[in-house]
Amino acid sequence: MIQKAIVIFDIDGVVRDVSGSYRRAIADTVEYFTNKAYRPTPLDIDQLKSEGVWNNDWEASQELIYRYLAGQGQSREQLQLDYKAIVDFFQSRYRGTDPDNFTGYICNEPLLLQASYLEQLTQAGIAWGFFSGATRASANYVLEKRLGLKSPVLIAMEDAPGKPDPTGLFATVQQLENNLDELSVIVYVGDTVADMYTVVKAREINPHRIWIGVGVLPPHVQETAQRRDAYAQTLLTAGAAVVLSNVEQLNPVKIQEIMLSS
Template sequence: MNSKACIIFDIDGVLIDTRKSYNKTIKKTVEYLVKYIDPTIGNVRTLVSDRLIFNFRKSGMFNNDIDTCYAFILSILCGPSKISDLYFFIESITNNATINGIVSVENYLQSFSKDRLSEIKKLLNYPGDIDSSILTRVFDEYFYGPHLFKKHHNAIPKYYFDKPLIQNDTLLVRHSTMKKISNIFDKRLGIVSGRSKTAAKYSMKSIFNFFDTYGSIYLEDEKREMGKPNPSALIKCIKSFGVRNAYYVGDSAEDLYMVQKARRVSNIHVELIGICASNARSNQVRNLFNNNGTSVIVREVNELPNILNKVMTQF
């Protein structure tokens, strides 16, 4: 229907509700590794709240949930001994998280417990793959579960042998919605997502087939420096369709920053479509989107077909 534009989607929070999968994996991983390193610390679960997870993410540099685990583990193990003090300590760290991501957390903790920080960093050996970092391995074992972990990594799990938390993913988008969007863009649909292709196919099921193979990049499968808000993946996907006009559908600060960077460093005209549910946390992101000129903001992805034809005229 339109020969000039494509549309690229984020997955988590846009096409899939991950609050009971990725968020739960963060909580389980942090609890397991804090206990593994220091069994004397109790009530770890109460410290890893959805609110604090969101606080890290809204900095725009914690799109990788293993980074978020790393920040929590360092903060808990290097912080004050009293649990009541520790929660506010972690909150202050989330408020000081910057575009430097995990480095900003490490720098913040240097003045509190330099030797302890160095010791824990050595134990976690992060960033690293499943063979070099216990953090990466434990996270992926919880998320993928034994069967999918083996399929994805060609490796035997060591720490977790129960049901995969990826099973808790909930598909948000309807098949009919994707069909309408596909018709609007003559099948020029792509993905730029922090998850792996394995995880995307597993949770998106038949919806996965709407997306062009060459117009999709799964950042977990790429080098770390390709992660959001680096715009390289987005630019590559858009160019694969042979167009210079695009929409990116996202729900987070790093999605906004990625789109802004893509505009600055390329000759591509890309507009963000913001997904913001009606709740207090999403309202913070909505304000960020509004303050940065995001012209299209919807509550959920199934609203898109009704508004896309109205905004396509800008191209």
């Protein structure tokens, strides 16, 4: 009997390219709160995220501000940054300033998969859903408005603790699992160390299931072979079973191949 699979996708860097949106908003925010003294490069942001605990981009922005100012001789206790002000500024760039409509960087995110790819999984009997640190509004914008999906299974920022806590992954699985007696293999697809750590922690908490982490290289790290290879190695070290250059390479045949080798 072929064991069934449930595939759960992260969104940012997997479903949509956020190098010119979320990551640009991080850089804008850090630059603003350091009075234009420091604008983090994409590599700076990747290095922070490689620590595996900065999945939330608001918190990542704040941490980069803290680290820069601490490097200038100021202590965190002295600084007392206003987290709400950081979030509001970030959102003004990413979401835009119109409270009723998205007008910011989110409007220009290239899609990294098509709805036809998800239909291919459905036809192969593979259940799928999404677990993301993005806000529900942002996630639904790409899933429903851009991809045209009808009420997909989604656990978003508001629904669970941030990664690498696997609570949200468990909740997504629970929604997708039709027959609780049948222990499907769980494949989680992500582009960061935190995503892979989430799979590792899920395995520790629930070792009776098979949990597989699949890494996807976000577009911004594929500009040079050196950067691509280094990023891929980082994901493998963090627990990825395999690293792909695009999510659509994870087709039904590849999923079976990965399951058989796990």
